[in-house]
Amino acid sequence: MNLTPQIIAAGCGAAPSRAALFAPFMQLACDHYQISTPLDVAAFLAQTGHESQRLLYTRELWGPTPAQRTYEPPSQKASDLGNTQVGDGERFCGRGLIQVTGRRNYTLAAVGLDLDLLNHPELLEQPEHAAMSAGWFWFNNKLSALANAGDFVTLTRRINGxxxxxxxxNALYDAAKKALGVGA
Known part of the structure; x- marks a missing residue:
């Protein structure tokens, strides 16, 4: 499927300039990770658009908020994320278009993307790696099956918890489907 900047702008709710910047990388991610059916692509665009606040952010905004404080050990949330060292919460905060979070996910993404993310987590902030990490996450969490089944709520839970x-x-999903010519 050919992802034009116009399709990405509609499906991600992004400004045309952001859509144009991310278009080749989103195309590469979809091709590489077999995100290919119209429903799958629509869900991918909607979820990445929401998670990145319309392709504006490739790094979680850090306060830290009370919720973000739980990313630090010795909390249960830190343990769930694989954060074992003081500072891991901020170091391995959400990055990429789907906000890969936690030492465990960074370790897995480092292998999957062949990037030194443990020493350079900021690599996921670059447009190419931000898009590829989203495709990697999508593929490894088997989200295409949920997208193709139309199970958007379960798909959202897998991404967001x-x-x-x-x-x-849902609004972005409807816009993406319309841009891709898929009935609502």
């Missing part, structure tokens, strides 16, 4: 922003994600 809940349904935060579901209304916005």
């Amino acid at each position: 809940g349904t935060t922003g579901l209304a916005d994600r």
Whole structure:
């Protein structure tokens, strides 16, 4: 499927300039990770658009907020994320278009993307790696099956851990389907 900047702008809710910047990398990620059916691509665009706030951010905004403080050991959340050292919460904060988070996910992504993410987590902030990490996450979490089945709520839970922003994600999903010529 040919992802034009116009399709990406519609599906991600992004400004044309951001869509144009990310278009070749989103295409590469979809091709490499077999995100190919219209429903799959629509869901991928909607979820990445929401998670990155319309392709504006490739790094989690850090306060730290009370929730972000739980990324630090010795909390259960830190353990779930594989964060074992003081400072891991901020060091391995969400990055990429789907916000890869935690030492464990960075370790897995480093292998999958052949990048030194443990020493250079900021690599996921670059547009190419931000898009490829989203494709890698999508593929490794078998999200295409959920997207193709139309199970957008379960797909959202796999990405977000809940349904935060579901209304916005659904609006982007509808816009992506329309841009791809898929019936709503």
